[in-house]
Amino acid sequence: MIDERVKGDWLDRPTDGGMDMFWDTPDMYYAPTGLLNGTLERVLVFKDLPILAGLEAPFNLEISIDRGNSFPYVETIKPINEHWGFEFTDMNITSNIRRYRFFYPKENGVATPSVRAYTDVYVPSGEFFPTIRALNPPDANLPPPNLN
Amino acid sequence: MAQQAINRTVVPTSGLWTSAPGDAIAPQYTPWCQNVRFRFGKVLRSPGRSVVLDQGLSGSIMDFATHFDANGNRHIIALGASSLSNGYAALYNPTTFKFTLLGLLQVTSLQDLRFSWAMGEEQLFIARASQISRLSLRSINDYNLGQFAPTPTGCYLAYFKNHLFCANILADPISIPVGNNASSGPMPNRIRWSAEGDYRNWNMGIQGDGTVAGGFLDLYDGIVEPITGMKVLNDRLVVYRNSSITDLNATGDALTQFLPENRVFGIGCMLPWSLASVGQFHIFVGNDFNIYAWDGSNLDPIGSPIHSYVRQVLNFAGSSGWQSIPFAAAFMGFKEYWLVIPDPVGGTYNVLIYDYFRNAWTHDVFTGLSALFEQILPGSMSSAGWDGDNYTVNYPVLMAASGN
Numbered sequence: 001m002i003d004e005r006v007k008g009d010w011l012d013r014p015t016d017g018g019m020d021m022f023w024d025t026p027d028m029y030y031a032p033t034g035l036l037n038g039t040l041e042r043v044l045v046f047k048d049l050p051i052l053a054g055l056e057a058p059f060n061l062e063i064s065i066d067r068g069n070s071f072p073y074v075e076t077i078k079p080i081n082e083h084w085g086f087e088f089t090d091m092n093i094t095s096n097i098r099r100y101r102f103f104y105p106k107e108n109g110v111a112t113p114s115v116r117a118y119t120d121v122y123v124p125s126g127e128f129f130p131t132i133r134a135l136n137p138p139d140a141n142l143p144p145p146n147l148n
Numbered sequence: 149m150a151q152q153a154i155n156r157t158v159v160p161t162s163g164l165w166t167s168a169p170g171d172a173i174a175p176q177y178t179p180w181c182q183n184v185r186f187r188f189g190k191v192l193r194s195p196g197r198s199v200v201l202d203q204g205l206s207g208s209i210m211d212f213a214t215h216f217d218a219n220g221n222r223h224i225i226a227l228g229a230s231s232l233s234n235g236y237a238a239l240y241n242p243t244t245f246k247f248t249l250l251g252l253l254q255v256t257s258l259q260d261l262r263f264s265w266a267m268g269e270e271q272l273f274i275a276r277a278s279q280i281s282r283l284s285l286r287s288i289n290d291y292n293l294g295q296f297a298p299t300p301t302g303c304y305l306a307y308f309k310n311h312l313f314c315a316n317i318l319a320d321p322i323s324i325p326v327g328n329n330a331s332s333g334p335m336p337n338r339i340r341w342s343a344e345g346d347y348r349n350w351n352m353g354i355q356g357d358g359t360v361a362g363g364f365l366d367l368y369d370g371i372v373e374p375i376t377g378m379k380v381l382n383d384r385l386v387v388y389r390n391s392s393i394t395d396l397n398a399t400g401d402a403l404t405q406f407l408p409e410n411r412v413f414g415i416g417c418m419l420p421w422s423l424a425s426v427g428q429f430h431i432f433v434g435n436d437f438n439i440y441a442w443d444g445s446n447l448d449p450i451g452s453p454i455h456s457y458v459r460q461v462l463n464f465a466g467s468s469g470w471q472s473i474p475f476a477a478a479f480m481g482f483k484e485y486w487l488v489i490p491d492p493v494g495g496t497y498n499v500l501i502y503d504y505f506r507n508a509w510t511h512d513v514f515t516g517l518s519a520l521f522e523q524i525l526p527g528s529m530s531s532a533g534w535d536g537d538n539y540t541v542n543y544p545v546l547m548a549a550s551g552n
Contacts, residue, residue, distance in 0.1 A: 001245075001525070002546035004482075006196030007533045009183075011550070012515050014199060017533045020513070023181035023191055025160065027171035034171075041152070048190070067170050068179065099170060099179075102191070110533060116190045119156040 008110035018057075018106030021113060025100045027067045030122065038122040039094045045077065045102075048114035049085035057108035065095035071103075096128035161186040163508025167456035177453070186508050194512055195482075197548070198531035201245035205238055206230055209247075209549035210470060211263040212240075212521030215272040217286050224523060225250075225283065226549070227265065227274060232257040235276055237283055237293055240547075242525050253281035254294040258318045260469040261303060262421050268307030269347055277303050277318060282347070297348045298322065300340045304420065306378050308385040309398045311341040311362065311405070315387065316375040322350050336374030339387060339396070340364045341406065353403075360402045367394055370413040377423040379430055381444055384409075388417035391435050393442060412447055415440065421475035422487055426504065431485045433458065433474070439487065439502070453509050454500055461489050461498055468492065477520035481544020488517055516550035523547055 008017025030038035043061055058078045062071035075089040100118065104111040157175050163186050165177035173179050185192045207230025215223045224240035226247050235253040240246075259277035266273045272283040280299040285291040298321040302314035317338040343349035343361040351361040367375065370392045378387045378396075385396040385406075393412035399405060415434050417423055422433040429443035431450070437459040439451025451458065462474070471492040479486055483505035489498045497514040524542045528534065 001198045001201060001528060001531075002195045002520075002548050003198055003527050003531075003543070004195040004545075005527055005534060005536050005539050005543060006198045006531055007193070007535055009197045010199045010532045011197040014532070017196070019183050019193075019197075021183040021193060023160065023178045023184050024170070025157070026173040026175055026177065026179055027169075028155075028175075029171065038153070097171065110196075112193055113184060113191050115159050117156060117158045119154060121152055121154050123152055124150045 007112065009106075013106060016109040018109045019111075020104070020106045021111060022101055022103040024068065024102075025118075027064075027097055027099045029097045030124065031096075034096055035128045037094055037096050037125045037128045038098075039125040040091055040098060040120060040122045042091070042121040043075075043089050043100065044119040044121075045087040045089075045115060046117040046119075047079060047085045047087065048116070049081070051079045051081045051083075051085070056114075057104060057111035059108070059111060059113070060101075060103040060105065061089050062101040062103050063091070063093060064099040064101065065093065065097060067097060068099050071101055094125055158189070159186075159191050161189055161191070161506075161508070163453070163503065163506070164510050165453040167453060181511055183512050185510060186503070186506065194510075195546070196533050198528050198534070201528055201531075202247055205236070205247055205249065207234065207236070208471075208518050208551060209238075210276075211265065211519050212523075212547055212549070213263075213265045213267075213272055213274070214523075215267065215283060215285050216270070217284075218270045219286075221286075223285055224521075224547070225272060225285075226519075227263045227276075228549075229257070229276065232260065235263075235274070235278070235281070237272075237274065237281075239285070239288055245528055248288060250283065250285075250291060251293045253278075255279045255281050258301060259303075262470050262473055262475060264303060264305045266305040266307040266312065268310075268312060269345065271347060273305050273307070273312055273347065275302060275305050275314065277301070280305065280312070280314060297350070299342075299350050302340065304375065304378050306380060306385055308380050308396070309406075310345045311343070312347045313339060313341045313378065313385065313396075315339045315378050317364075322352065335366060337367045337372055337389070338364055339367070339375065339378075344405075360405070363405055365396070365406060365408060367392075367408060369394070369408070369410050376417045377420040377432070379423060379425045381425065381430060381442075382428075384444065386411075386430060386442065386444075388420075388423060388432065390418055391416040393417075393447075395444075411444075412442075415447060419474045421473055424476040424478040424485055426478045426480055426483075426485060431476070431478075431502070431504075433487065437462070441504070450502060450504070450507070451509075458489070458500070461491075463491065471518065475520070477522060477546065479520075479522050479544070479546055481522060481524070486520055486546070488514075488520065490517065514548075514550070517548060518551065519547075519549035521547045 009019035063073040162176040303316035
């Protein structure tokens with residue numbers, strides 16, 4: 001039975017009811033042109049208050065700088081009541097684009113997300129250059145490199 | 149020195165949008181999500197899933213149905229089968245959360261499809277690409293189940309204007325009157341109906357005593373193609389084909405009881421069991437892989453945000469019988485339409501959920517799902533994770549069947 005009064009997935013994980021839950025933000029460039037780097041310093045997450053003891057499992061703030069292909073930066077957040085519903089994470093990541101994933105792993109047991117908003121703080125850090133060439137073969141329609 | 153820039157962004161409560169690149173999506177949408185809901189300006193968990201409440205019926209539960217008796221008592225029925233010839237009906241006990249087998253349907257399915265059912269004349273009519281069975285139930289000790297008369301063999305049932313309808317005819321034991329261009333063989337674009345107020349009488353035209361029995365209609369307009377579903381919408385029976393939508397109107401005339409009225413050509417229902425009614429409109433997966441809401445006059449492409457994703461995950465080549473057929477359920481208590489796209493081989497059941505109150509899509513993942521049905525039930529208070537505080541005793545839930 002799928003019932004809002006039941007918290008968690010006790011069908012697939014009868015031990016702790018954990019359920020993978022996540023949602024992504026869109027890919028956000030630091031400049032409309034996509035050609036400006038930013039150094040991400042902090043993400044502030046706004047949540048419901050009070051945080052009831054034992055009801056909100058830790059969750060991850062995961063950051064992708066390749067438009068969702070991978071999320072190599074993982075910050076674990078443990079909401080506690082004393083934080084007044086504001087959770088800070090600090091990092092130092094330079095890129096021209098970022099996507100956030102708020103991820104509640106099933107291994108952490110039943111979670112009750114209540115995120116309302118997020119604020120990120122970054123410092124503009126110059127022009128964006130794709131310093132590492134893409135691994136895929138070059139486009140056949142483009143001239144081969146190093147011909148000048 | 150560069151100044152810090154601060155961006156505050158609300159969470160994406162407009163839901164899922166997967167058919168556009170992530171950097172082209174407005175901040176109120178999410179490009180991807182799982183097992184969450186977008187309500188009240190925040191992100192919430194999806195409804196929980198209780199522990200297994202019952203198992204042991206032979207074969208899978210393939211659908212649930214509701215039966216009302218003449219006194220208005222409601223019974224919840226599970227329909228299932230483990231082969232084409234042993235379809236069964238089982239009665240649900242909302243106190244013990246157990247099913248009691250009522251018996252076999254006594255018909256043989258010609259195709260490995262899902263069930264179709266309709267309720268009328270105090271009977272629950274059931275077909276699975278088969279002749280029609282009926283269940284007349286007053287209590288666990290007082291019921292009739294089985295085939296009632298030679299009926300057409302068809303795929304979809306509906307009860308409309310005091311007639312039982314059967315569409316996409318696979319075989320018909322009752323001969324068509326001379327002059328009509330069809331035999332008793334398969335007629336997938338045919339609709340048959342029984343006599344008014346008599347589901348047992350499938351004869352056609354004027355009878356020996358001067359009364360008029362049932363009838364049939366073949367849909368040829370636009371393009372000749374199989375019927376893929378039908379449901380009642382207000383005072384019309386809406387019949388879907390792959391690329392057309394046709395209304396069936398009651399004429400009031402005894403001889404020509406129903407006439408078709410063509411409403412849409414070019415768009416129709418591609419996945420028969422994706423068709424669900426939420427009262428004032430139907431929702432279905434169209435032949436262009438988009439999802440539409442049809443309210444009788446306006447065809448609304450509500451599936452644009454997930455259009456590309458549906459096209460991506462539908463795997464017709466991997467089809468293996470009824471388990472692979474996408475199906476849908478209306479969860480009107482939460483203003484939701486649930487579209488299940490099964491992958492029984494991979495064991496992943498993607499469910500795309502449309503909140504038609506907030507116009508938002510989201511995405512749940514299950515490891516097994518064969519039937520969904522909305523009911524208002526007390527729920528299993530002994531299930532782990534149960535928290536009934538501040539809820540009414542009877543509350544909208546989805547009954548879910550999973551595997552065997």
